[in-house]
Amino acid sequence: MSRLxxxxxxxxxxxxxxxxxxxxxxxxxxxxxxxxxxLLANGVVAGFRSPILGRPRGILTAGPEEPNALVEVLExxxxxxxxxxxxxxxxxxxxxxxxxTADLGRARDAPGAxxxxxxxxxxxxxxxxGPAGLAAAASAAERGDRVLLVEEGSRIDxxxxxxDDVLVLTAATALGVxxxxxxxxxxxxxxxxTVWHVRAARVVLATGWYERPIPFVGGDLPGVMxxxxxxxxxxxxGVAPGEAAxxxxxxxxxxxxxxxxxxxxxEVVAEGTVLRAEGDERVRRVVMRAQDGSExxxxxxxxxxxxxxxxNLTLWRSIGGGLRFDEGLACFVPDGVGPPWLTVVGxxxxxxxxxTEPLWFVEGGDDAEKFVDLQRDQTVADIRETLEGGxxxxxxxxxxxxxGTAIDQGRTSGVLAAAIVNAMLGEGPGAQGPSGARxxxxxxxxxxxxxxxRGELLDPVRTTPMxxxxxxxxxxxxxVGQWKRPRYYPGPGEDLExxxxxxxxxxxxxxxxxxxxxxxxxxxxxxxxxxxxxxMYTNRMSNLPVGSIRYGLMLGLDGMVVDDGVxxxxxxxxxxxxxTTGGAAMVLDRxxxxxxxxxxHLRVFCTSVTEQWAVVAVNGPRARExxxxxxxxxxxxxxxxxxxxxxDGRIAGVPGRIARVSFSGExxxxxxxxxxxxxxVWERVMEAGEPLGLVPYGTEAMHxxxxxxxxxxxxxxTDGTVTPxxxxxxxxxxxxxxxxxxxxxxxRADLVRPxxxxxxxxxxxxxxxxxxxxxxLVLEDTGRVPMRMIGHVTSSYRSAALGRTFxxxxxxxxxxxxxxxxxxxxxxxxxxxxxxxxxxxxxxxVRLREG
Amino acid sequence: xxLIRCPWCGPRDEVEFRYGGQAAISYPSDPxxxxxxxxxxxxxxxxxxxGEFRERWVHVHGCRRWFQAVRSTVTHEIRxxxxxxxxxxx
Numbered sequence: 001m002s003r004l005x006x007x008x009x010x011x012x013x014x015x016x017x018x019x020x021x022x023x024x025x026x027x028x029x030x031x032x033x034x035x036x037x038x039l040l041a042n043g044v045v046a047g048f049r050s051p052i053l054g055r056p057r058g059i060l061t062a063g064p065e066e067p068n069a070l071v072e073v074l075e076x077x078x079x080x081x082x083x084x085x086x087x088x089x090x091x092x093x094x095x096x097x098x099x100x101t102a103d104l105g106r107a108r109d110a111p112g113a114x115x116x117x118x119x120x121x122x123x124x125x126x127x128x129x130g131p132a133g134l135a136a137a138a139s140a141a142e143r144g145d146r147v148l149l150v151e152e153g154s155r156i157d158x159x160x161x162x163x164d165d166v167l168v169l170t171a172a173t174a175l176g177v178x179x180x181x182x183x184x185x186x187x188x189x190x191x192x193x194t195v196w197h198v199r200a201a202r203v204v205l206a207t208g209w210y211e212r213p214i215p216f217v218g219g220d221l222p223g224v225m226x227x228x229x230x231x232x233x234x235x236x237x238g239v240a241p242g243e244a245a246x247x248x249x250x251x252x253x254x255x256x257x258x259x260x261x262x263x264x265x266x267e268v269v270a271e272g273t274v275l276r277a278e279g280d281e282r283v284r285r286v287v288m289r290a291q292d293g294s295e296x297x298x299x300x301x302x303x304x305x306x307x308x309x310x311x312n313l314t315l316w317r318s319i320g321g322g323l324r325f326d327e328g329l330a331c332f333v334p335d336g337v338g339p340p341w342l343t344v345v346g347x348x349x350x351x352x353x354x355x356t357e358p359l360w361f362v363e364g365g366d367d368a369e370k371f372v373d374l375q376r377d378q379t380v381a382d383i384r385e386t387l388e389g390g391x392x393x394x395x396x397x398x399x400x401x402x403x404g405t406a407i408d409q410g411r412t413s414g415v416l417a418a419a420i421v422n423a424m425l426g427e428g429p430g431a432q433g434p435s436g437a438r439x440x441x442x443x444x445x446x447x448x449x450x451x452x453x454r455g456e457l458l459d460p461v462r463t464t465p466m467x468x469x470x471x472x473x474x475x476x477x478x479x480v481g482q483w484k485r486p487r488y489y490p491g492p493g494e495d496l497e498x499x500x501x502x503x504x505x506x507x508x509x510x511x512x513x514x515x516x517x518x519x520x521x522x523x524x525x526x527x528x529x530x531x532x533x534x535x536m537y538t539n540r541m542s543n544l545p546v547g548s549i550r551y552g553l554m555l556g557l558d559g560m561v562v563d564d565g566v567x568x569x570x571x572x573x574x575x576x577x578x579x580t581t582g583g584a585a586m587v588l589d590r591x592x593x594x595x596x597x598x599x600x601h602l603r604v605f606c607t608s609v610t611e612q613w614a615v616v617a618v619n620g621p622r623a624r625e626x627x628x629x630x631x632x633x634x635x636x637x638x639x640x641x642x643x644x645x646x647x648d649g650r651i652a653g654v655p656g657r658i659a660r661v662s663f664s665g666e667x668x669x670x671x672x673x674x675x676x677x678x679x680x681v682w683e684r685v686m687e688a689g690e691p692l693g694l695v696p697y698g699t700e701a702m703h704x705x706x707x708x709x710x711x712x713x714x715x716x717x718t719d720g721t722v723t724p725x726x727x728x729x730x731x732x733x734x735x736x737x738x739x740x741x742x743x744x745x746x747x748r749a750d751l752v753r754p755x756x757x758x759x760x761x762x763x764x765x766x767x768x769x770x771x772x773x774x775x776x777l778v779l780e781d782t783g784r785v786p787m788r789m790i791g792h793v794t795s796s797y798r799s800a801a802l803g804r805t806f807x808x809x810x811x812x813x814x815x816x817x818x819x820x821x822x823x824x825x826x827x828x829x830x831x832x833x834x835x836x837x838x839x840x841x842x843x844x845x846v847r848l849r850e851g
Numbered sequence: 852x853x854l855i856r857c858p859w860c861g862p863r864d865e866v867e868f869r870y871g872g873q874a875a876i877s878y879p880s881d882p883x884x885x886x887x888x889x890x891x892x893x894x895x896x897x898x899x900x901x902g903e904f905r906e907r908w909v910h911v912h913g914c915r916r917w918f919q920a921v922r923s924t925v926t927h928e929i930r931x932x933x934x935x936x937x938x939x940x941x
Contacts, residue, residue, distance in 0.1 A: 744882035
C-alpha cells in the first residue's frame with residue numbers, strides 16, 4: 001500500500017522513479033528518496049529486528065542517528081551495516097535488513113570498502129549545513145576565507161555560498177576534530193569513498209540537534225517514530241508514515257510536528273502521556289494516561305514521540321569541550337571555552353531550541369519493557385540493576401550495559417541514559433552528563449581509512465639492482481626492513497636446510513657470491529669527520545690510513561651496542577661507513593642528532609649513499625681467482641692487497657672499488673660499483689666464477705658462516721641490553737682515545753658485574769639436534785617449573801663445516817662457564833649442550849689474512 | 852594532529868616530525884668527573900611538568916633539522932619553536 005502523498009516532498013522528484021530491491025522484494029521509489037523514505041512510501045514500516053532480543057523494530061528517525069533500521073547494502077556498492085536513513089536511493093539498489101551487527105564472514109570474503117585520501121587547507125571549516133552552518137559559511141566566504149562546508153545529509157536546504165575558494169560536500173561526516181584545527185571527514189562518495197584530511201584555521205561546529213525519545217512500555221514497536229522525523233518524511237519526501245497518530249511530546253516542536261502530519265491528512269487521535277503501545281509486529285493500540293491517572297485506549301498506527309532536543313555535541317566533547325545542563329531546555333549545552341580556533345553555533349549551542357518539560361521515562365508498567373538503547377536492547381530496568389549493583393558513574397553504567405557503544409554511538413540514548421542515572425540516584429538532571437565521546441563519530445570501514453595503502457602499496461618494497469637475477473634463479477626471499485633479500489637459492493629437490501648446507505660448504509671450500517647491496521652506506525665528509533667518528537665509535541677512526549678499513553662498534557649513551565659496520569677512509573677528510581641493513585636510517589639519524597644538537601661546531605656532512613652503490617661480496621678460498629676471472633685492473637695478490645684495505649679500479653669493465661673485508665671468515669672481496677652497473681658485475685662474477693665452483697648464497701648461509709666465526713649480528717645476538725664487554729669485544733673499545741658516546745656508561749656498577757649475560761657458543765650433546773633460537777637455558781633441569789634461567793639461545797644452525805649443530809647464546813657469567821653443560825628445557829624434551837667459546841671456525845684468523 | 856612550526860619550513864603536520872624529549876640537557880663536559888649517580892641523572896632522569904615544557908623535535912620527513920619548542924603538556928599549545936642553542940623567546 002502506497003503511503004506516498006498526492007503532493008509535496010521538497011527533496012523528491014516525482015518524475016524520476018527509481019527501482020530497488022529490499023529483502024528480496026522489488027519496490028519503486030523516487031529520485032531524492034533515502035532507502036528509509038522509499039520503504040515508508042511503500043508502506044514498509046516494520047521488517048527490522050533488534051540485535052539481541054530479536055524484537056520487531058521499525059524506522060525511528062529520518063537521519064544518521066537511526067538506531068533500528070540498519071541494512072546491509074549489496075549493490076551497487078558494498079556496505080556491511082548502515083542506517084537505511086543514510087542510504088541514498090539509487091537505481092538498482094539491493095539491500096537487506098541487518099540486525100545491528102555486520103556479517104564479518106561476509107566482510108572477509110567481500111571485495112571490501114575502497115577509499116582514497118584527499119587533503120584540504122582552509123581558513124574556515126563549517127561542520128553542518130543547517131541554517132547556522134550556512135550563515136557561518138556565508139560570512140566566512142564574504143571576508144575572503146577559503147571555506148569548506150560539510151553536511152552529513154545528502155542535501156542542503158538553502159543556498160550555500162559559492163566561488164573558487166568554497167567547497168561544499170554533502171554526505172560528508174566529520175569523524176573527529178583534533179588538535180590545531182585538524183579534522184577528518186568521511187565523504188560517502190561511491191563506490192570509492194573519500195577521507196578528507198582538513199587543516200582549518202577556524203572550525204565552526206554547526207552540528208545541529210538530535211531529538212530524543214521517551215522510554216515507555218512498547219516504545220520500541222514499529223510505528224513509534226520521533227515527532228520531527230515524521231514531519232520530515234512528510235515535508236521532504238511526501239510520505240505519511242501513518243494514518244492515525246498519537247502525539248507524546250513535551251515541547252512545542254513535538255506538537256508542531258503533529259500539525260504537519262495533520263495537514264498531510266493523518267488523523268491525530270490523541271495527545272498526552274503514553275503509558276504503553278500494543279501490537280504484535282507494529283503499533284495497533286495505544287494506552288494513554290490522563291493527568292488524573294485514568295487510562296484510555298485508542299486505535300493508532302503511529303506514535304509521534306518527542307522527549308526533547310539534544311544539541312549534537314559529539315565533536316565538541318571529543319576535543320575536550322565541557323557541558324552544562326540547561327534547566328529550561330532540559331538538555332546539555334556547551335560550557336566553557338574550547339580551543340581558540342573552535343566555535344559552536346546555532347542549535348548545537350542551544351540557540352533556538354524549545355523550552356522543554358523534562359521527562360526521562362514513563363513511570364508505571366514493566367521497566368524491562370522500556371527501551372533506552374535500542375541497538376543494545378538495554379532498558380530502564382537494566383540501568384536500575386547496574387545502580388543497585390553499586391555503580392554510580394555514567395562511565396561505569398555505560399561499560400556495564402554497553403549503552404551508547406553500538407553503531408549509532410548513543411545519538412538517541414546517551415543523554416537519556418545519563419538523565420535516568422541522575423534521576424535514579426536522586427540527583428539533579430545535570431549531575432552527570434553523557435559518557436565521553438571519541439572519534440570516529442560514525443562507523444567507517446577500515447578499507448576506507450586505509451585508502452590505497454593496501455597490498456603492494458601497504459609499505460614500500462626496496463629491491464637491489466640484481467633483484468631480477470635472484471627472481472630468475474628461483475631465490476626464496478626474506479624481508480629485512482623494507483628490503484627483499486635472497487634467503488637461499490634452492491636447487492632441484494632442495495629445502496632450506498639442504499640448500500644452506502650446500503651454499504655454506506661452497507663458501508668454505510671454493511667460493512660464494514652474495515648480494516650485499518642492502519648494507520647501509522653513509523659518506524661522512526668534512527675536516528672534522530675523523531674527530532666525529534672517534535666520538536661515534538668505540539675505537540679510533542682518526543688514525544685509520546687512507547685506503548684502509550676498520551670494523552667499528554656503535555653504542556647508545558647507555559653503553560649498549562646499537563649497530564656495527566666498517567669504516568673505509570676514502571680521503572683525509574672523507575669516510576664511507578657501512579651499517580647493518582636494518583640500521584642505516586637509525587645510524588644516519590644518530591649522526592645528525594649529535595652533529596646538530598651537541599657538536600654544531602664540527603664541520604661534518606653525512607650523506608646516505610646506500611642506494612648509490614651495488615655490492616657483490618665474493619667469499620671463499622677461491623675468491624681471488626673469481627674476481628680476477630671477472631676482470632679487474634686491481635692487483636689482487638695477497639701482499640699487494642692486504643686484509644682490511646680497499647682499492648679503486650675497474651671491475652668487469654666498469655669503474656668501482658674493491659674492499660678486502662669479510663663477514664664469513666674466508667678470504668673475501670666486496671665489489672662496490674655504481675648501482676646501475678650492479679646487475680652487470682653480478683652476472684660477470686657468476687659467469688666467471690661458476691667454473692671455479694662459485695655459487696650464489698643468501699642471508700641464511702651468511703648467518704651460518706658468520707656465526708661459525710663468532711661474529712655477532714646486532715639485533716639478533718644483541719637486544720639493546722648488551723655491552724661490548726658482554727660480547728667479549730673489549731678489544732674494540734678504546735677508552736684512552738678520548739670520550740665517545742656510551743663510554744662513561746661502561747663504568748656504571750651494573751655494567752661491570754661479573755655475572756652479566758655474556759656471549760658464548762653452545763654445542764648440543766647430540767650433534768644432530770638443533771636448539772631453537774630463543775630457548776631459555778638453565779644450569780640444572782629439575783623437571784619442575786620454575787627453574788632459574790641463566791640465559792638464552794640467540795643464534796642456532798646446522799653447520800656444514802663443523803658437521804654438526806651449534807649455537808650462540810647469552811649466558812650469565814658465560815665466559816667462566818666454558819666446558820660446563822647447560823640445559824634447554826623444552827616442551828618436546830630437554831636439550832643438553834656444552835658451553836664453549838663463540839668462535840668455532842679459524843679462531844686465529846689465518847684464512848682471513850693468509851687466504 | 853598538532854600543527855608544528857618548523858623554524859625553517861614553517862607550519863607542517865605533526866607526522867612530519869619526530870619527538871626528541873626534553874631540551875636543554877647538555878652532554879656533560881667531563882663525564883669522567885661525574886659520580887655514577889650524577890651520570891645516571893643525566894642519562895635517565897627527565898622533567899614531567901604539567902604546563903610548559905621545553906622540548907626537542909626533529910623535522911625528520913622535511914628538512915631533517917633539529918629544533919626546540921615550548922609546548923603546554925595540558926593544551927598541546929606550542930608557544931614557540933626556535934633553533935637549537937637558542938633560549939626560548941619570553
